[in-house]
Amino acid sequence: MAAPGMLSRVTENQVPAFDLIGKRYDESFVERDTQIAEVDWLIAQLPQGARVLDLGCGSGLPTARQLLDAGMVVVGVDESRVMLDLAEEQAPAATTASATSATCPAWASSTPPSPSSPC
Numbered sequence: 001m002a003a004p005g006m007l008s009r010v011t012e013n014q015v016p017a018f019d020l021i022g023k024r025y026d027e028s029f030v031e032r033d034t035q036i037a038e039v040d041w042l043i044a045q046l047p048q049g050a051r052v053l054d055l056g057c058g059s060g061l062p063t064a065r066q067l068l069d070a071g072m073v074v075v076g077v078d079e080s081r082v083m084l085d086l087a088e089e090q091a092p093a094a095t096t097a098s099a100t101s102a103t104c105p106a107w108a109s110s111t112p113p114s115p116s117s118p119c
Ligand SMILES: C[S@@+](CC[C@H](N)C(=O)[O-])C[C@H]1O[C@@H](n2cnc3c(N)ncnc32)[C@H](O)[C@@H]1O
Pocket: 001, 007, 008, 009, 010, 016, 018, 055, 056, 057, 058, 059, 060, 061, 062, 063, 064, 077, 078, 079, 080, 083, 099, 100, 101, 102
């Protein structure tokens, strides 16, 4: 998850950086204890079965998967097709959408998107 201001803009014809990083992202970042603890905290604040928009869901690990395992309904949005393919493999119960912060209105909205219309 990430706040809109923290994410980079992709200019036309630019390959999203994470398309190049792909699977190496999960292999490089294995120490996720703090992130996992923060998502545990978030899960404790949410009602069972809450709908969560995971902006910049990446490969789906660990966050989308953690939310799904806790019974949340997850919509994962990412600009990198390569990362979304990994998310679809590693967090298959999430609904995914390929979009950038610039093309996904839900990114700037306080209204959560629905799995049938993620962006
Ligand atoms: C740090 S990784 C994903 C981390 C993942 N959420 C987790 O569970 O650890 C950040 C992801 O944000 C995506 N991203 C960065 N800027 C973006 C933007 N402006 N629009 C859409 N996706 C973006 C990247 O493609 C990348 O897959």
